[in-house]
Amino acid sequence: MNSVFSNKTAIAIFVLPTLLIFCGIVLVPIFVSSYYSVLDWNGVGKGAFIGLDNYVEMFKDPRALHSIRNSFLFAAASIFIQLPLSLLLALILASSVKGEGFYRTVYFIPVLISTVVIAQLWSKIYNADYGLLNTLLENIGLSELAQDWLGQKKTALAASFIPTLWQYVGYHMLLMYAGAKSISQDIFEAAKIDGASRIRTAFAITIPLMKPILKVCLVFSVIGAFKVFDLVYVLTGGGPLFATEVPSTLMYTTIFNTYRYGYGSAISVFIILECLVFTVIINKFFKTE
Amino acid sequence: MKALLKKSLSIILTLGLAGSLAACSSDSSGEKSSAGSGSGSIKLKLWDQSVGNTDPSAKLLPQIVEKWNSEHPDIQIERTGTTGEQYKTKIKTSLAAGEAPDLFYGMGGGSFMQPYIESGNVLEISSYLTDDIKSRMAPGMAEAIETDGKIYTLPVYTHIANLYVNTELFEKAGAKIPTTYTELLDAVEKLKAAGITPALIGEKDRWPGMYWYDMIAMRQAGNEAVMEAFKDPSKWDSPDFVAAAAKMQELAKAGAFNSSMLSMSYDEMLGAFNAGSGAMMFQANWVNAGIEDPSSATKGKVQVVPFPVFEDGKGTATEIFGGAVDGFYISSTTKHPKEAAEFLMYLSEQLGTQGYLAGAGLPSWNIDGLDTSSLSELDKSAADIMKTATSFIAWWDNILPADSAETHKNLIASLLAGEFTPEEFCKQMAQLKPTELNL
Numbered sequence: 215m216n217s218v219f220s221n222k223t224a225i226a227i228f229v230l231p232t233l234l235i236f237c238g239i240v241l242v243p244i245f246v247s248s249y250y251s252v253l254d255w256n257g258v259g260k261g262a263f264i265g266l267d268n269y270v271e272m273f274k275d276p277r278a279l280h281s282i283r284n285s286f287l288f289a290a291a292s293i294f295i296q297l298p299l300s301l302l303l304a305l306i307l308a309s310s311v312k313g314e315g316f317y318r319t320v321y322f323i324p325v326l327i328s329t330v331v332i333a334q335l336w337s338k339i340y341n342a343d344y345g346l347l348n349t350l351l352e353n354i355g356l357s358e359l360a361q362d363w364l365g366q367k368k369t370a371l372a373a374s375f376i377p378t379l380w381q382y383v384g385y386h387m388l389l390m391y392a393g394a395k396s397i398s399q400d401i402f403e404a405a406k407i408d409g410a411s412r413i414r415t416a417f418a419i420t421i422p423l424m425k426p427i428l429k430v431c432l433v434f435s436v437i438g439a440f441k442v443f444d445l446v447y448v449l450t451g452g453g454p455l456f457a458t459e460v461p462s463t464l465m466y467t468t469i470f471n472t473y474r475y476g477y478g479s480a481i482s483v484f485i486i487l488e489c490l491v492f493t494v495i496i497n498k499f500f501k502t503e
Numbered sequence: 504m505k506a507l508l509k510k511s512l513s514i515i516l517t518l519g520l521a522g523s524l525a526a527c528s529s530d531s532s533g534e535k536s537s538a539g540s541g542s543g544s545i546k547l548k549l550w551d552q553s554v555g556n557t558d559p560s561a562k563l564l565p566q567i568v569e570k571w572n573s574e575h576p577d578i579q580i581e582r583t584g585t586t587g588e589q590y591k592t593k594i595k596t597s598l599a600a601g602e603a604p605d606l607f608y609g610m611g612g613g614s615f616m617q618p619y620i621e622s623g624n625v626l627e628i629s630s631y632l633t634d635d636i637k638s639r640m641a642p643g644m645a646e647a648i649e650t651d652g653k654i655y656t657l658p659v660y661t662h663i664a665n666l667y668v669n670t671e672l673f674e675k676a677g678a679k680i681p682t683t684y685t686e687l688l689d690a691v692e693k694l695k696a697a698g699i700t701p702a703l704i705g706e707k708d709r710w711p712g713m714y715w716y717d718m719i720a721m722r723q724a725g726n727e728a729v730m731e732a733f734k735d736p737s738k739w740d741s742p743d744f745v746a747a748a749a750k751m752q753e754l755a756k757a758g759a760f761n762s763s764m765l766s767m768s769y770d771e772m773l774g775a776f777n778a779g780s781g782a783m784m785f786q787a788n789w790v791n792a793g794i795e796d797p798s799s800a801t802k803g804k805v806q807v808v809p810f811p812v813f814e815d816g817k818g819t820a821t822e823i824f825g826g827a828v829d830g831f832y833i834s835s836t837t838k839h840p841k842e843a844a845e846f847l848m849y850l851s852e853q854l855g856t857q858g859y860l861a862g863a864g865l866p867s868w869n870i871d872g873l874d875t876s877s878l879s880e881l882d883k884s885a886a887d888i889m890k891t892a893t894s895f896i897a898w899w900d901n902i903l904p905a906d907s908a909e910t911h912k913n914l915i916a917s918l919l920a921g922e923f924t925p926e927e928f929c930k931q932m933a934q935l936k937p938t939e940l941n942l
Contacts, residue, residue, distance in 0.1 A: 362762060456913075
């Protein structure tokens with residue numbers, strides 16, 4: 215049996231089925247989309263080849279640029295709000311508090327719920343007429359703060375960030391928690407003997423040793439922010455007046471509401487490239503450090 | 504080791520080959536039996552979007568399909584229902600991929616089906632239609648379904664948009680049901696003073712707000728001017744349409760619409776109106792069934808009236824927004840066009856007449872001799888309004904080319920939010936593409 219597993223051709227055969235499926239549902243569509251993105255095509259019939267015009271249009275279209283800006287804001291919010299929060303929770307949980315398993319489960323529950331359910335839930339929380347948030351504000355005497363959270367340009371973007379940040383805090387927390395738990399107890403004991411405080415231990419030992427897992431979390435959360443779709447789509451549909459539009463919702467409306475398959479594909483290719491470039495940058499950043 | 508590789512490869516290949524052979528053989532045998540003696544049965548796939556809780560078609564469609572299946576053992580229909588927006592995406596994707604079902608529901612009257620008709624994805628059915636079936640359609644329907652002299656679909660229902668007013672709330676506020684624009688503004692003021700939201704718009708979905716502007720524009724400029732502007736968009740930038748946009752903004756500024764309109768969806772709007780949280784709603788008669796549903800708090804308290812006319816407008820109360828003909832289409836890839844057309848005729852007429860009686864829509868078929876006593880007041884009034892019609896303009900987002908329809912809806916949302924002046928709005932409207940349809 216050992217000889218089979220050390221044999222390169224045998225490995226190749228065993229990997230083949232997964233590889234084929236991966237190519238079929240990931241790689242092939244990417245190439246097909248790239249092809250569509252150089253066409254002027256309405257989804258049926260024959261498209262006309264127009265070169266890079268779709269990409270040029272995208273970088274001139276204020277609506278597309280606005281959606282890209284929104285996705286960058288989203289990524290920033292993920293990095294500077296979501297990840298620190300997850301890290302804090304992970305460190306607290308990993309330092310063997312009481313009810314560790316209970317809290318771990320509770321924080322992870324949002325990850326398990328479907329995003330559409332979460333979006334529906336939060337749209338009821340934000341509802342201007344009978345929403346939980348407005349009712350709460352009115353009951354504690356802050357009724358002047360009660361407003362149409364998802365219906366105003368100035369609040370809609372932040373309001374649609376919060377549910378996603380909230381949903382994935384548990385996910386990143388669990389990754390970081392696993393990373394923190396896998397650090398050898400000997401090191402912590404040594405730190406204890408040297409008289410290091412808990413906070414000092416966290417910054418001098420736990421976090422530096424968690425660097426690989428932090429990198430993974432960073433990549434996941436940045437990419438997740440760039441390709442967020444379902445939550446924004448259900449919560450606001452990109453509205454009001456494009457205030458919460460992100461590239462993926464713009465891609466969807468371009469393709470399915472205006473029948474511009476070529477332009478929509480160009481946006482999707484842009485999202486893929488954006489994700490790849492940022493993954494490389496983050497990896498480089500962690501290597502040089 | 505090489506031997507192992509060769510062996511496993513050959514096994515995989517054999518398995519794959521056997522699998523594909525098996526798949527082929529089952530397919531071809533199915534076809535043979537259906538084309539041959541007739542003892543086997545033809546299976547036709549039907550996709551539709553009638554799945555709503557209060558949608559009478561959702562109850563009728565399965566019954567009609569079941570009845571057909573029991574009467575025609577040799578032509579069996581398999582039905583799949585998908586809800587509204589998802590249905591649109593689903594049918595577009597499958598048409599683009601050339602995997603459309605034999606029969607499917609299509610939003611009629613314009614830009615939704617146009618590209619598929621042009622590209623030959625939809626079957627031309629004139630040759631399958633009998634004179635008998637044509638004579639059973641309501642007057643004018645045979646012309647309404649023609650596209651460039653060809654027929655691709657049969658009518659099911661007609662829908663027209665009217666003003667729905669909650670009489671209880673109007674009485675409470677001491678307001679009069681408006682018949683003119685001045686009365687409308689007056690009613691808005693009185694309703695507001697009584698702490699009642701005058702009108703509801705689910706502007707998150709953008710088309711409910713579009714209905715308001717489109718209707719206002721038709722009252723202001725008249726249907727004829729609107730038809731001309733569809734063909735020559737530069738005409739959108741004319742005093743009448745500026746005045747219409749100004750009226751729309753005037754209503755918004757007067758507080759006629761719910762303050763949460765930009766975050767309210769169409770479904771939430773219906774829910775709010777049925778719960779009595781707003782006094783007016785401008786919608787088409789597909790909302791009737793929901794209002795008359797036993798679960799609705801406004802059951803029996805709602806009246807349907809023509810949209811108010813404008814003192815300075817060129818439009819009249821008999822110029823009607825709506826009249827679009829939705830219907831079922833046959834995919835050009837179907838293997839059994841004759842049988843599919845037979846079922847199409849049966850389905851369209853049955854659903855059209857039975858659905859009218861159940862309150863799903865106004866009839867596109869001859870209804871003489873039908874017992875209409877079961878119809879609700881709303882359906883009867885809507886049908887009466889339709890009888891007075893002198894001209895129809897269907898939903899603008901179906902008439903305009905798809906990307907212009909999107910722009911049109913977005914512009915109206917901005918107008919409602921006060922982002923544009925009426926003049927700017929009309930300048931932008933003049934940038935739309937002309938319609939490709941024969942109006």
